[in-house]
Amino acid sequence: MSCVPAELKEHPLLFTLSASVHSDVLAGMVAKLSSLSKVGSVGCLSSSLPGLGTACSLAWLDRARAVTFRSDIPGRPRVQVGRRRETKETVSGEGEVLRRVAAGGVSWPDLWDRRATERLPGELQALRPEDIHSVIVLTDDAPQGLAQALTAFPNANKLGMTAAPTPFVTGRPYTLMRDGEVFSRGAVGIALLGPPRPSLKTRYHNxxxxxxxxxxxxxxxxxxxxxxxxxxxxxxxxxxxxxxxxxxxxxxxxxxxxxxxxxxxxxxxxxxxxxxxxxxxxxxxxxxxxxxxxxxxxxxSRKSVATAETWEKRSALCFMTTGDEDGSSADEPHTLEDVFLSSSEKGFVCSRVLDGRPEEWWSSTVPGGVASLEW
Structure with a gap:
């Protein structure tokens, strides 16, 4: 990290670091990573990469086309086994919203779109929706509020990774970072503007x-x-x-x-x-x-283990889901260039733009699943 070119520090940084890093050096490494950009950084603690072990992933993004943000919009816990679909009324839980709809003159789509825009993280509120082509998010296990807010960007592919749980590592349920500040809940992320527009793809191994x-x-x-x-x-x-x-x-x-x-x-x-x-x-x-x-x-099969592939695909940002059995490590340090690869046992969330329209956000916790933005 001491060899990072000076010009890169003029651009915002996205980073993840495996929570398996030894506790004696973890805090120092997080501080060092946060200092690798003069204009903003966002990151989280992640899981180890299957076949590679402890990993640190770095991506500097063009400052003219990237905006970092922090979100504390509340969500809700993951669903329990077998439940009926909750409506927007029950998700919001706000009586004033119900009263406005019941009084007539306000439709759910209009009201929800307006509320989504109003609740956008402050850093994103001034951006024109048509300019945003991708949003990258590092989040806790309740991203629903932010996901709803990001519907304000209907032309953007949204890709997120749920950070690795860290209660026994840092004492926090999740460990998210922005500009050197550490958060236990919510999300951090980067919105990408202008061309080239990447595609969002998903695939599953094993x-x-x-x-x-x-x-x-x-x-x-x-x-x-x-x-x-x-x-x-x-x-x-x-x-x-x-x-x-x-x-x-x-x-x-x-x-x-x-x-x-x-x-x-x-x-x-x-x-x-x-x-x-x-x-x-x-x-x-x-x-x-x-x-x-x-x-x-x-x-x-529990006997099948997802592995971090050779990743011959370049210019890609990939989030991978790991399983409990994915504990193998490489014998020697391994470097992957032109690809950002991170993993979490908690999986990924995403919303693709299909035929000009965004799909509903969905999450995947299937080991071996990969979601990637590919340029």
Whole structure:
């Protein structure tokens, strides 16, 4: 870090540092990283990279096209197993909003868009929505409030990583940094303006298909009620039997519902519970795939370990989800150039712009999942 060219310090810095760094040097390293930019830095403590171990990732972004920000907008905890979809009324929990809508003359979309703009982090409020093409976020486990605020930028791909939990490392639930200041909650991030515009892509490693393609025909909240009009729990059991997964392994392994676009897996959600009699399966997600979505069932063995690939793709910013078993490290220090790669056991969140419109924010905690901005 002592060899950083002086000209780079004139640009804002995005950084992550593995929480596995020895406690004796952690504070000093965070302070050093925060000093590598004269115009602003944002970062967090992350997980170790599979196959590489303790890692530090750095990205300096053109100061003319990047704006750093800090958000303390509250969100809500991740959903529990099996719940109905909450409406915007219950998410906000503010009686005044309800009264204004009930009185008439104010529509939900107009009111919500207005509130989103008003609640934007101060650093972003003066930016023109049409100028923002990407937003990068490092967040705690409740990003919903910020996600709603960022709908004010409908043309922007949004990509975030949930920081690694650090209660036994720093005494904070999460450790987020901006300009040398440390935060336990909320989010920090960078908004990117002007060309070139990157694409936002997702992919999954170590997932294996165990079913044919099906269509979601019944869903509510994070619950899938029917697939092709049939009982999804029974379909899962039948698929496991056909796949050859042994009963003793199935109890330890993980199974997923994956969403396909143009025949490719782009989203995957853990199946957290199911009941063959009732049929419904619950997903670790804020919302189940929508009706008519094309999906498949997937399997991931606990014996399979996600690894940080060679990452031949350059000019990319990648957030990767790790699992409990992803603990291997490289024998020697390894340097990746022209790619920002960070990971967290808590996964990533994102919202892509598809056909000119932003999709609903969604999160993924599937080990081996990767979301990346690629230039």
């Amino acid at each position: 997932l294996y298909t165990i079913s044919d393609t099906m269509v979601v025909t019944g869903a509510e909240g994070n619950l899938v009620h029917t697939l092709d009009g049939k009982n999804p729990s029974q379909l899962l059991l039948d698929s496991i039997k056909r796949s050859g997964v042994k009963n003793e392994d199935a109890k330890e392994d993980s199974f997923y519902v994956g969403v396909l676009e143009d025949g490719q897996l782009v989203k995957a959600f853990s199946i957290t519970s199911g009941d063959p009699k009732r049929g419904t399966v619950a997903l670790e997600a804020d919302a189940a795939p929508p009706l008519d979505a094309r999906v498949q069932l997937f399997h991931r």
